[in-house]
Amino acid sequence: xxxxxxxxxxxxxxxxxxxxxxxxxxxxxxxxxxxxxxxxxxxxxxxxxxxxxxxxxxxxxxxxxxxxxxxxxxxxxxxxxxxxxxxxxxxxxxxxxxxxxxxxxxxxxxxxxxxxxxxxxxxxxxxxxxxxxxxxxxxxxxxxxxxxxxxxxxxxxxxxxxxxxxxxxxxxxxxxxxxxxxxxxxxxxxxxxxxxxxxxxxxxxxxxxxxxxxxxxxxxxxxxxxxxxxxxxxxxxxxxxxxxxxxxxxxxxxxxxxxxxxxxxxxxxxxxxxxxxxxxxxx
Numbered sequence: 161x162x163x164x165x166x167x168x169x170x171x172x173x174x175x176x177x178x179x180x181x182x183x184x185x186x187x188x189x190x191x192x193x194x195x196x197x198x199x200x201x202x203x204x205x206x207x208x209x210x211x212x213x214x215x216x217x218x219x220x221x222x223x224x225x226x227x228x229x230x231x232x233x234x235x236x237x238x239x240x241x242x243x244x245x246x247x248x249x250x251x252x253x254x255x256x257x258x259x260x261x262x263x264x265x266x267x268x269x270x271x272x273x274x275x276x277x278x279x280x281x282x283x284x285x286x287x288x289x290x291x292x293x294x295x296x297x298x299x300x301x302x303x304x305x306x307x308x309x310x311x312x313x314x315x316x317x318x319x320x321x322x323x324x325x326x327x328x329x330x331x332x333x334x335x336x337x338x339x340x341x342x343x344x345x346x347x348x349x350x351x352x353x354x355x356x357x358x359x360x361x362x363x364x365x366x367x368x369x370x371x372x373x374x375x376x377x378x379x380x381x382x383x384x385x386x387x388x389x390x391x392x393x394x395x396x397x398x399x400x401x402x403x404x405x406x407x408x409x410x411x412x413x414x415x416x417x418x419x420x421x422x423x424x425x426x427x428x429x430x431x432x433x434x435x436x437x438x439x440x441x442x443x
Contacts, residue, residue, distance in 0.1 A: 263293065264296050295368060305337065308325065381426070
């Protein structure tokens with residue numbers, strides 16, 4: 161701080177022909193100004209950071225990590241097994257690798273990641289992929305949009321409505337939802353009655369509650385797990401991936417899915433290569 165003050169005096173002296181200029185009464189000293197600038201810069205950084213990184217973490221990671229995990233099974237967080245009888249799934253119904261996405265139709269990151277997740281469904285037909293709803297309370301149209309997808313599913317058009325909702329994410333008013341259903345050729349009377357009466361509200365809420373039990377706090381969230389029991393070798397690979405995700409600021413943890421096996425939970429819009437690395441770890 162003394163160095164900054166000295167530099168200011170040299171500049172003032174040169175500007176006055178070699179004579180030091182006394183500061184005017186009430187003028188802010190240079191060191192006070194510098195501190196104020198630093199404080200404002202720090203506040204601005206915190207505000208921007210808060211907008212870029214979610215402070216929530218799905219599940220706190222246990223002490224073990226990729227560098228010290230050796231030998232047999234290590235205690236890790238346990239989460240409930242997803243109910244695949246609710247929601248919609250595709251792929252191999254008897255697969256021992258399950259990929260569950262928890263999503264919100266009004267979430268911009270969910271729509272951005274949809275192409276990458278769609279590629280996962282195409283490139284890994286040997287796994288079972290499940291889409292479960294997780295409408296955030298901060299998105300006022302997300303709940304009804306999720307119900308609309310479920311109502312369309314009653315007429316075997318869930319995935320078509322899923323695509324329509326993400327394609328029209330900025331217009332999810334109830335009247336628009338009914339318009340999308342009509343454009344898909346759904347029975348309007350049946351669809352509208354389903355949506356207006358909240359017939360699928362319970363199904364949507366059950367899926368969100370399940371996601372919360374898995375540690376999901378933001379969208380898009382993912383739970384990938386094996387049904388082959390605990391596997392120390394697999395968990396070591398998952399810890400390495402989870403460590404890397406957390407280093408990137410992505411919430412992640414290795415978990416045990418009760419009644420199934422080892423798994424990993426994470427939240428965020430990831431590039432396809434990251435989903436690929438997770439799934440390849442199970443091979």
